[in-house]
Amino acid sequence: MNKAFIVLQRExxxxxxxxxxxxxxxxxxxxMLAVTILPGYLATVDDKESRTIAVIDETSLFLNxxxxxxxxxxxYLPVEQLQSTRxxxxxxxxxxxxxxxxxxxxxxxxxxYADKQVTFDIKxxxxxxxxTEIERLKKAKIIAATGMPxxxxxxxxxxxxxxxxxxxxxxxxxxxxxxxxxxxxxxxxAGFMIYMFIFIYGSFVMxxxxxxxxxxxxxxxxxxxxxFQLMLGKIMGIALVGLTQVAIWVIIGAGAMTGIKAxxxxxxxxxxxxxxxxxxxxxxxxxxxxxxxxATHSNEAITHIFSMIDNLPIxxxxxxxxFFFLGGYLLYSSMMGAIGAAVDSEEDAQQFMLPVTIPxxxxxxxxxxxxxxxxGPLAFWTSLIPFTSPVIMIARIPFGGVPTWxxxxxxxxxxxxxxxxxxxxxxxxxxxxxxxxxKASWKEIWKWLRYNNY
Amino acid sequence: MxxxxxxxxxxxxxxxxALTDVSxxxxxxxxxxLLGPNGAGKTTLxxxxxxxxxxxNGIVLFEGRPLRGSDVEKIGxxxxxxxxxxxxxxxxxxxxxxxxxxxxxxxxxxxxKYWFEKFEIQTWWNKKVMELSKGMQQKVQFICTxxxxxxxxxxxxPFSGFDPINSNMMKDEILELKxxxxxxxxxxxxxxSVEELCDHIALINKSKKILDGKVDDIRNQYKNxxxxxxxxxxYGTISSNLPNxxxxxxxxxxxxVNTIKIHHEAGxxxxxxxAALLPYAEITSFREIIPSMNEVFIRVVEEANR
Numbered sequence: 001m002n003k004a005f006i007v008l009q010r011e012x013x014x015x016x017x018x019x020x021x022x023x024x025x026x027x028x029x030x031x032m033l034a035v036t037i038l039p040g041y042l043a044t045v046d047d048k049e050s051r052t053i054a055v056i057d058e059t060s061l062f063l064n065x066x067x068x069x070x071x072x073x074x075x076y077l078p079v080e081q082l083q084s085t086r087x088x089x090x091x092x093x094x095x096x097x098x099x100x101x102x103x104x105x106x107x108x109x110x111x112x113y114a115d116k117q118v119t120f121d122i123k124x125x126x127x128x129x130x131x132t133e134i135e136r137l138k139k140a141k142i143i144a145a146t147g148m149p150x151x152x153x154x155x156x157x158x159x160x161x162x163x164x165x166x167x168x169x170x171x172x173x174x175x176x177x178x179x180x181x182x183x184x185x186x187x188x189x190a191g192f193m194i195y196m197f198i199f200i201y202g203s204f205v206m207x208x209x210x211x212x213x214x215x216x217x218x219x220x221x222x223x224x225x226x227x228f229q230l231m232l233g234k235i236m237g238i239a240l241v242g243l244t245q246v247a248i249w250v251i252i253g254a255g256a257m258t259g260i261k262a263x264x265x266x267x268x269x270x271x272x273x274x275x276x277x278x279x280x281x282x283x284x285x286x287x288x289x290x291x292x293x294x295a296t297h298s299n300e301a302i303t304h305i306f307s308m309i310d311n312l313p314i315x316x317x318x319x320x321x322x323f324f325f326l327g328g329y330l331l332y333s334s335m336m337g338a339i340g341a342a343v344d345s346e347e348d349a350q351q352f353m354l355p356v357t358i359p360x361x362x363x364x365x366x367x368x369x370x371x372x373x374x375x376g377p378l379a380f381w382t383s384l385i386p387f388t389s390p391v392i393m394i395a396r397i398p399f400g401g402v403p404t405w406x407x408x409x410x411x412x413x414x415x416x417x418x419x420x421x422x423x424x425x426x427x428x429x430x431x432x433x434x435x436x437x438x439k440a441s442w443k444e445i446w447k448w449l450r451y452n453n454y
Numbered sequence: 455m456x457x458x459x460x461x462x463x464x465x466x467x468x469x470x471x472a473l474t475d476v477s478x479x480x481x482x483x484x485x486x487x488l489l490g491p492n493g494a495g496k497t498t499l500x501x502x503x504x505x506x507x508x509x510x511n512g513i514v515l516f517e518g519r520p521l522r523g524s525d526v527e528k529i530g531x532x533x534x535x536x537x538x539x540x541x542x543x544x545x546x547x548x549x550x551x552x553x554x555x556x557x558x559x560x561x562x563x564x565x566x567k568y569w570f571e572k573f574e575i576q577t578w579w580n581k582k583v584m585e586l587s588k589g590m591q592q593k594v595q596f597i598c599t600x601x602x603x604x605x606x607x608x609x610x611x612p613f614s615g616f617d618p619i620n621s622n623m624m625k626d627e628i629l630e631l632k633x634x635x636x637x638x639x640x641x642x643x644x645x646x647s648v649e650e651l652c653d654h655i656a657l658i659n660k661s662k663k664i665l666d667g668k669v670d671d672i673r674n675q676y677k678n679x680x681x682x683x684x685x686x687x688x689y690g691t692i693s694s695n696l697p698n699x700x701x702x703x704x705x706x707x708x709x710x711v712n713t714i715k716i717h718h719e720a721g722x723x724x725x726x727x728x729a730a731l732l733p734y735a736e737i738t739s740f741r742e743i744i745p746s747m748n749e750v751f752i753r754v755v756e757e758a759n760r
Contacts, residue, residue, distance in 0.1 A: 006550070216537030217538055217539055220531070223526060223529070225554055450468075
C-alpha cells in the first residue's frame with residue numbers, strides 16, 4: 001500500500017500545483033456569486049433610452065393622465081390618426097402606438113403597436129399605469145355612489161399580511177425555527193455540488209487513466225505497482241484534490257459569512273444613528289424616512305437568513321456532504337476509471353460514459369421534486385439506491401426530517417456497492433490498460449472479467 | 455546457476471492461446487534473447503515474468519523459489535510499449551518511477567545524478583517530457599529501468615526508435631550492465647544485435663517454444679554445408695568443370711581476390727570438394743559459412759509454419 005501512497009502523492013501534487021486548479025478554485029465561487037447576483041443587478045439598471053409613445057385614446061379618459069418618466073413620454077393623437085401613425089411607424093419619431101379602445105373599461109384590453117419588439121419594461125409600465133388609472137376611475141365611481149369619501153382609506157386598513165413561520169420540532173420536541181425554502185435551496189445546492197463533483201472529478205480519473213494508457217507509461221508503472229494500487233492511488237489522490245477544493249471554499253464561505261454578519265451588525269447601528277440624526281433635521285426628513293425603514297427591513301431579512309442558516313443541521317450536513325461526495329465519487333470514478341482503461345480514444349469513451357452516467361443525470365433531474373417532497377416514496381427509494389443516493393440524500397438532509405436509520409442504511413448500501421464495484425472495475429481496469437488498439441465493446445469487457453490476473 | 459526459470463507456462467485469452475507449455479531457463483549473468491515473430495507470445499511471457507499478468511498454468515521461479523510480489527524491485531523492465539507522462543518534468547518523473555521501484559528519495563536522487571552526468575543530460579532535469587525528442591525520451595526510460603540496479607533486466611525491443619548512434623550506445627550500456635553482473639532478457643527482431651549481445655536464445659512461434667539453446671550452438675546446428683572459398687584463377691573454368699554434387703551459390707570476382715560460395719550435398723566431404731577445385735584454382739582461404747541468426751530465424755519459423 002506504500003506504493004499506492006506514492007501514486008496518490010503524484011496524482012495529488014501534479015493537480016494541485018497546476019495554475020488551473022488555483023484559478024478554478026477561486027473563479028468558481030466568484031462565478032456562482034455573479035450568476036446569482038448579476039441578473040438581479042442588471043434588472044435594476046435603468047433603461048436610459050428616450051422614447052415617445054403615441055397614444056390614441058378612444059375613451060378620452062386617459063388624455064394627459066398617463067404619468068411620464070424622464071425617458072418615456074406620451075404624445076396624445078386624435079383617433080383618426082391611428083391608421084396613419086401605425087403605418088408610418090419607423091419613419092415617424094414614435095417608438096410605438098398605444099391604442100386604447102372605447103370599451104377598455106369592460107374588456108380590460110388595449111393594444112400596443114411597434115415595428116420592433118416592445119421592451120419588457122415599457123410593456124410592464126404601460127400595463128400598470130393603465131391599470132392604476134382604470135382602478136382609480138372605478139374606485140371614484142364607487143366612492144361617489146356610496147357617498148363615503150374615506151372609503152379607500154378604510155379599505156386600506158383592512159389589508160392584512162400573514163407572516164407564517166414554519167417551526168420544525170427536533171427529536172426532543174424543541175422548537176427550531178426553520179424555513180422550507182432555505183432547506184430547499186441548501187439541499188438543491190448541496191445535491192448539485194455533489195453531482196458536479198462526481199462528474200468533474202470522475203472524468204479527471206478517466207482522463208488520467210486514458211493518459212497513462214495512450215502515453216504507454218502504464219506498462220512501465222505496472223511492472224512496479226499492482227494495477228489495483230495504481231488505480232486506488234489515482235482515485236484517492238484525485239479525491240483529495242476535490243476535498244482540498246471544498247475545504248478552500250468552506251473557509252472562504254465561512255470567512256465571507258462572518259464578514260457579512262459583522263458588516264450588517266455595524267450597518268444596523270449606523271441605520272439607527274442615521275435615523276436619530278435625521279429626526280433633528282426637518283428638511284431631509286421626509287425623503288430619508290422613506291428609505292430608512294426599507295434599509296432596516298432588508299437588514300432584518302438578512303439577519304433572518306443567517307438565523308435560518310444557523311438553524312440548519314450544519315455538522316450533519318457537512319459530515320454527510322463529505323461522506324456522500326466521497327462515496328458517490330468512488331462509485332462513479334471507479335467506473336469511469338475502468339472506461340478510461342477500456343478505450344483508446346475520447347470518442348470511444350462516449351458510448352460507455354452515457355449508460356454509466358444516466359443514473360447520475362436522472363438524480364439531478366428528480367432533484368427538484370425531491371426538494372418539494374423530501375419525505376415521499378420517490379425520495380425514500382432514490383436515497384437508498386446507491387447510484388442516486390449521493391445526490392438525493394444530501395438534498396434531503398437540510399430538511400432535518402430524515403430518520404437516522406435511513407441515513408445509515410443508505411451509507412451502508414453505498415459502501416457495499418462501492419466495494420463490489422471496485423472489484424469488478426478493478427478487473428476491467430487491469431485487463432484494459434494493457435490492451436492497445438483493440439476496440440472495446442461490452443462483450444469484450446465481459447470477457448475481461450473472466451481473465452486471470454493478479 | 456539459474457536466476458529465472460519459467461516452467462510449463464500456459465496462458466489463454468478468450469479467442470486465442472498466448473502461450474502453450476513454454477519453459478525457459480535464464481542463467482545468472484547471461485544475456486538471454488527472447489525471439490519470435492510478432493504476436494508469438496513474447497510480450498505475454500515477459501508480462502508474466504513481471505507479474506503484470508498471471509499464467510493459467512505453470513510457475514515462474516526466481517532464484518530457485520516461486521516469484522514473489524517484492525521481486526518487482528529486483529527486476530527492471532523496459533517494455534516495447536513505453537512512454538512517459540508528457541507534462542511531467544523529466545527529473546520529477548525519474549524520481550517517481552524510482553520510488554515506485556522501492557528506492558528512497560535520497561538514494562534515487564544520488565543515482566539519478568550519476569546517470570544524468572554519465573549521459574550528459576543534466577540540463578534536461580527541469581524540462582517537460584514533451585519537450586524531448588523520442589530518442590531523448592528513450593534515454594530517460596533506459597535510466598529509469600536500470601536505476602534501481604536490478605538483478606534481472608528485461609528489454610523488449612530496446613532499439614526501436616533509436617538512431618544508429620544511440621542504439622550503439624544502448625548496446626554498450628547493455629554489455630556494461632552484463633559485465634557488472636546483471637542478467638538480461640532481451641527481446642528483439644534485430645537479429646544482428648542478437649548475434650552481438652546474446653549468449654542464449656529461445657524462439658517462440660505461435661505460442662510454442664520451437665528453439666532453445668546457446669547462440670553459437672544453434673548457428674552451428676543450422677549449418678548448411680555452405681563454404682566460402684577465395685582463390686586465384688578463372689571462374690569460368692571452375693564453373694564448367696566442377697562436378698554436380700558441388701553447387702555454386704554465389705561468386706564475386708575482384709582484381710586480386712575471387713570469392714566463390716559452394717554448397718556440397720550431404721555425404722561429400724570437404725576434402726572431396728577441395729580436391730575437385732584444386733586443378734582449376736589456387737586456393738587462398740577456405741571457411742565454412744555459419745548461418746546468421748536472421749537465416750536461422752526465417753528458416754525455423756517457416757519450417758514451423760509449414
